[in-house]
Amino acid sequence: MLPRTRCLSRNLSTTHRISHTSYNPFSTSSQRSGYDDTIQNLKIGRHTRVIFQGFTGKQATANAKESLQWGTHIVGGVKPNSSGEHLGLPVLPSVRAAMAELKPDATGIYVAAHQAAAAIEEAIEAEVPLIVAVAEHIPLHDIMRIHSMLSKQSKSRLVGANAPGIISAIGRCRIGFQPLPTFSPGHIGIVAKSGTLSYETVGSLTRAGLGQSLCIGMGGDVIAGTNFVDALKVFEQDDDTEAVIIVGELGGTAEEEAADWIAQYRKRVKDPKPIAAVIGGFQAPPGQVMGHAGAWTGLGEGTAESKYKALEAAGVTMVDHPAKFGGVMTEILARPGRTVRQSEHTTPRAQQRRSYHTCRFPARPQTLPEIIPFQQRRSYHLTPDHLITLLNSYNIPISPTPSSTSPSPSHFLGITVARSARSPSIITSPTTSPTQLPNRIHHTPFDYRIGPTPSTIASALSHLQLDAAPPKATAQTASLIHNLWALYREKEAITATVSLSVSTSEDGIEVHDPYLLLDDAAFKSNGRQSDLHARRDTSHVPAAVLEAEAHGIVYIPLEPAAQCATHLIGTLVNGAGLALNTLDVLALRLASPPTCTAAANFLDTGGKATAATISTSFKLILSDPRVSVVFVNIFGGLTLCDMIAEGIVLACREVEVGVGVGVRKPVVVRLRGTRESEGMEVLRRAGLESVFAVEGFEEAVQEVGRLIGMRRQAA
Template identity: 60%
Template sequence: MFSRSAASVPRAGTLRLATKLQGKRLYSISKARRSYDDTIQNLKIGEHTRVIYQGFTGRVATINAQESLNYGTNIVGGVTPGKDGEHLGKPVLPTVRAAKEQLKPDATAIYVAAQHAAKAIEEAIEAEIPLIVAVAEHIPLHDILRITSILNTQSKSRFVGANAPGIISPIGKCRIGFQPLPTFSPGHIGIVAKSGTLSYETVASITRSGLGQSLCIGMGGDVVAGTSLVDALKVFETDPDTEGIVLVGEVGGRAEEEAAEWIRDYRKRVKQPKPIAALVGGRTAPVGRIMGHAGAWAAPGENLAEDKYKIIQDAGATMVDHPEKFGGVMKTLLSQAGKDVGKIVSHAQSVNQSRSMHTMRRVRPSTQRTYHPAQAADQRRSLHIQGQQAVDLLKPALRDISISNDPPQATDSYYLSITVDRSARQPCILVSPTTDPSTTHKRMRRIPYDYQRGPTQDDIASAIRHLQIDAAPPLAHAQTASLITTLASFYKTHEAITLTTDLTITSSGSLHLSTPRLHFDDAAYKSTKRQASIHALRDTGLEEAVEVEAERHGIVFVKLHAGDASASIGTLVNGAGLAMNTVDALSLPPHEGKCANFLDTGGKATSETVKKSFELILRDERVKVIFVNIFGGLTDCGMIAEGVIMAFNEVDMRGIPVVVRLRGTNEEVGQRKIAESGLELEAFDGFQEAATRVVELANAKR
């Protein structure tokens, strides 16, 4: 029997509230303390980890807490502002500070709405809770940037999230998050993932293999994450319960590249390194589009997913193209590493392995790319403003600098952006001495700066030197320094994600801005109603009508390969990561099909959203076959089957064949409903079989 004790979790110390500036709380640490990196080991949760809930008496928190208590999680109480008493047989306290003093928690699960999450996280940091897990989606980016600026000043609290399924130790029976418990089983594989649905399918594969999981960490799909892939890898390296490691990345950010650097170094310095298998979703994602998750897009200067896949592979990890392969691959890698796989499997607990995870019966009726700044115009899911609208928005802030929507006229032009450095968890100045598409990416430099203070004079001087305009006429030099300060202020005030422009120096020696591209955080408006004037600038008439309608129904729809008649496969998937990977797996060898769309019904799809998804897919005349690929983690496969049947009964399917793959929660119920429907559906349990059949049908319709 393996277990985790709280002894490995550092106890909280005392964090001093240093000062208040303009209503923002800033924190400082004593000389004896070091950095946020010192909190990585707080991720080692287990059966004795003392957990509290913030928002404890809320409906969602209550349901989740009861499930986690039944699982074995050591929940010691919770917090609801203004309340004292008892809930679920546990104490309720009015503040996090009071809960810290009376309940001595090692971790907190934050179950409050996105608009209140930042305040709840700050309270947990101020109380020095060692592990803070925030699962809410749509927390505004600038709230998280403020949070991370606070985290960077202390060494007591570790943050997981936001927009993450959380963290779970099956071997220690401790869940802090909303992971689907029947999918997990105690064992010896550590898993870190950006995507929730991809992680659930990964976990299911590891469970079916008998290896089970030691610790699973959800990095989350937001632009800025409190815990990175490398942070998790460091935990797995020293964890005696972890025999092998699985890493699941996706398009967006540099976390996968940093993980590759860590893997390469790890394999050099350790005589018998733990085997590592990996997957990267979004390898075929269109450049410049947000693929479901807020952070699933390649920012200026970032490699695309296909390049990240190769970088991790070159570092020594074994790559897979679909998560259902992880179980078999990991058993092979452990065997090759000289591990006794049979012994590892026998150690793994089997209590959850048979619950809703049976192999299903198949039913067949008789019948190195990189992102270039110029491609940002394709961004649709967040608010992206360019052209004259962007010029008009910037002009009031740039009174002394000329600006136009015309492309640069001079031979020499310079690239300047204020954006997010996801690795530093800070905003940054991003500069390149050229806007030539063939070299801009290679010559870019990021200069991170503190979110609260803004860029320093040294930061600005470094940017100007890299732009190679430090010898420019005094007026242009001074205007560039002023421009960086102004854009950084505009960035924070208007809650932007990326502000980008091209610079030229006129014959009179002054600075001129060309073709500004402004990308704003839609969560700031949707969650908190901030930035209403910015949000009002959105012109949905310029967007794909089907994508706008999908958004109104909580569905993320991206039209792919517009104008290409060979893109004939419609996809319907629950979860952004799984949807990306589904398109990848269908499009890449060995299947080599071509998808007409990316469609994420959301992690909690309903029969109604499934029906609506069919309607949206069928508006594309190119579609010749539809692939429904559902992993029932949080989604009930029986309910999805009802949605598929409803669509067949109420939607004109145009005689288009449908291939259905249902896996996970109540998979047998869903399969039975499909089989007994009498409809012309083809149902599979394995992804490879289903994908082969989908492409076969698509090719036959050409």
Template identity: 60%
Template sequence: MPVPRLTSNLIRSSRTRLFSSSAVKHSYEDTVQNLKIGKHTRVLYQGFTGKVATQNAKESIEYGTNIVGGVKPGGSADHLGLPVLSTVREAKEQLKPDATAIYVAAPHAGKAIEEAIEAEIPLIVAVAEHIPLHDILRIMSILKTQSKSRLVGANAPGIISAIGKCRIGFQPLPTFSPGHIGIVAKSGTLSYETVASITRAGLGQSLCIGMGGDVVAGTNFVDALRVFETDVDTEAIVLVGEVGGSAELEAAEWIKDYHRREKNPKPIAAVVGGRMAPPGRVMGHAGAWAGVGEATAEEKYKILQNAGVTMVDHPEKFGNVMKTLLKQAGKDVGKIQQSAAGNQRRSMHTARRLRPAVTKELPRINTSQQRSLHLRNQKAVDHLSKSLESFTISEETSNDTDSVYLSISVDRSSREPCVIASPSTNPRKLHHRLRRFPYSYLKGPDQKTIQAAIEHLQLDAAPPAAHAQTAKLISRLAELYREQEAVSLAVNLSVSSSGSLHLSQPQLFYDDAAFKSNKRHSELHALRDVSQESTVEVEAEKSGIVFVKLHPDDDSANIGTLVNGAGLAMNTVDALALPPHNGKCANFLDTGGKATSETVKTSFELILRDPRVKVIFVNIFGGLTDCGMIADGVIMAFEKVDMQGKPVVVRLRGTNEEVGQKKIAESGLPLEAFDGFHEAAQRVVELTQST
């Protein structure tokens, strides 16, 4: 099979460009203050006339966001009474925006972001899901050459100044209230739970930054912390992390330094989702997996705790926790609450009144869930052999052979590809001896980087020819990594007695967003063999649901979970398993952040295939999802699905929560409705013990 090549859009980007005239003097790190949006921020919309953008813009304008116009190829007279121009550069010159919201679907989002960088828009917010990883790596390589533009996202809910009434993204507005807690989050649904808890506590939010759950994020925790540190409106900070990457570890180091140099530091609390996530699995978000040598979510939790961060097991607790921390810091909580209440409009969390039963589904940009293509065993051998003709490759490593570990993957910290090297493949030693060697995405690894990786592999006794072959292998793997848009290419490497290299146990992961969103590498993705995958997981994927069976050999895993949003689904599994509940979930199920009645019905069918399940826990936070609609889905499931006599506990919180709870209560079905997580979780565990 010929090696799939890059599209012209990616090929043309191989030319390194300096977009900002000041790039040689400053850096991308200097753009963090562009995150400080507010009433002053002039917002542009790319993809302005689309259905999703139009509805979002109407809501944002009503909220108070200063939208100055939009961009559409070819232009038009106006839209929503605002000017629409043909190019971002024209919009920059005529409308002078401070920020742009990119409401362009994944296949074209990369080009739209690049246009915004070329026009030197100060803040670029990309909300689209499933932008191919290599498009973002290319964009990050461009961003590093300039000091004008800052990116939030991609695959992020965006950024919102509750105190400045400026929304750039699709956050559920009724959840927010003006106040003084700064929030930065990987997960959208977990951030909405966090915001709701803080709103209920009367503290409100200053600035909320969604960094997104992708492998590479334009803005990370440390970037946000630097803004919150100097923001006069922010009195305390919340971090919402999850499994995958090292952003939480970098935040912990920053926080330790902050506590050393600041006499009265702002209180910081955090939650980390995925503490019970099985190793090696992608948990809904594209970036929610721990790569080789990366810390687990449990390790991140402890590292943040040791850095002086107050940790919680569920975001519902943040409101009371932040009040306690503010008091301990000598802050006047009553005054902060009064300040927040002064500008707060009554919302679903502050006004306990019944709303009309609105069950309209919100529009979405992309409904399919993302998963990587994993080639292993003989398929991986066959595919790699065609691309590395001068190397011998086998499925297994001989027991009497010393081997080293070599991979090309992503260094999430530097936002670049990297060579990963370890002089041992022993699982107990590999992680401790592993090192990453980042390199330029556009240029590939230079000889200095390659040599450093080879030295770390400790091939000291190998002949010079083996060293030369290893250097050639690293260069070729880096080429394949980019050409085939891989997430990770890993092999074990050994040297024969004759001095030749032998490759074994290849593990090849490819970004399926490049295929699903842009139809790139169709021959490569045709190699996927679904017969080797879990039937229930493949069926779930067809409905836009991510399903992972947990503890497959443990009959005590008897709680079925149905949750909207990957971060919230991970945290649900965690919180049920941790004290005081001590339950065990049979599955992770993410319906997606915008669950519908139909996906709820399908989710029940998937869960009930597992005979271990004794009780089903439906945990929905209706940020973008209407709780009345979810209640309809639960009721419909009982009407159309054989529930096998399983009890169902339903927790509905958020948009139209009272409507949803009332529908459940009045359904006459064996359903139990709660609005508090821990009360619901306690009841779930009780039911597993009584059935």
């Protein structure tokens, strides 16, 4: 991938909204009204009849056993071209056959990413009311094709992909892989991008005795089948939901759209349900994708800070960490005129209450680099020569960048993802000025299966402000859009953009400064685009990042200012959202001076971490000489806390926590979630002097602060 030579990273405005002329997220246009009609399908409960696709697989079987025991009304499943029985339930050869015989209300898709798109399409064609896709790394273009199908129908609703699923704690219905011991029946609705942050939220509520009604995993992909506004509409009408929690993060505009909806809701409803929220990603470096495929800030999109401010301005109570939600919601619901209905099977425990709202995150310095260092596991990095060759093959010749004194102004044009429209779009701006471009970006969405229509292209050309350009230049620009779309579709790009100038000599256009971001999930999940994968340029990727990638770990070294670059905290976290929030809170509590970052890295082991990946993660963290203290922050879902503890013990014994310097570096470990007691016992039995096991998140952060302070004083 070739970085653009101009500064085109993130929008610095805290109030910006992405502009769509042909799409409004609250519109009832014919394009969206059909799919909008399926929002009611999210109301799952004891009545919901569930089938599994991939029913007889190992993971589906284990999940089904747990869900059945918990009370989920699973009525059978599907195994292609097979019939029979599994777990005492019928197995059908197709989803259509299952719909006819079992009459399900929902399907959970438990197949690998390379099979998931076909499974979703089969469920849409069979008109299953609710489709839950949990798989990560489904290629983006498969998802856009699926949403083209969904937008033309009014029977099926999609949750996911790359999401923990949906669960009704009060209705004992789980479709997903959420950790069941964490949940309790109650009356708080939750919608979240991050799985681990949603588990933190649930755990905090359960410990406070509140419990949950309906929890919807929006998921961390670029495009979500169900977004915050969809969930809010369900919660508004749900009598079992007394209050709502939103768990967001950087990337897209879903949080800002939720803020707009909430502001209108609070105006039109006499006694609106209280809403609280947390946002992750304040410390994310510009131009980086932070674990989740969708956790990056595109042109014209707001930052974590702008999302926070938008929600706060709409009357939402903001917290800095989800472990505080239990205390927050208890206090909110105990205000005059409200009562707290306790959950059925939990005993309230003391909650930390200090500074849980009106908190202020220190904004990350917004100086934008001249070259944006995109480094993400779902992208290719092509050399400039390979990129130019690729563009030439699509009849897109590249000219040198015009000088700053050129009389011809540059315009910005490309194809990218319109996340809210759930489709590709033409992205345009009449200027490429770094100071003006973010606020002048315009998206014109179009149907993935149809491509840009003449009216779509005409709208894009209008916003480019080429009205006064000669007809030849306008015709060439229209042709350029078609060529960019062919490249975008055939090579499975996430974003493909160029700058263009109207030539004064030939009355045509000159194309320059290309930028290409290509999704590698098509290769890694489905074996497509192998030619591009073979040309990947890793010459500028740090060795530690490549080693992490080989082990399925996302490792991003952070680059604090020179005066802040010693005695930093190395973080090891399971789940991208929790990793983002961990960095945010460390910066909020421990940065010294306040403008410094406290951490040296973002390290996400993923939701299926093993003892081996934990050990490798330790080695990566400790290879950074800036690290003085390691903070392991785990909330177990699929990840088992005792297995994490075993990995910590293994790592400490192998690398002696201080490899290369002969000094033991302290490790603070906070384990919550699945098998947390067993995990703490593993650490206790190991008797490692350098490991400090702490139960609560705030206590863990304080312990990290104490240890880092000691290291700094001793230096």
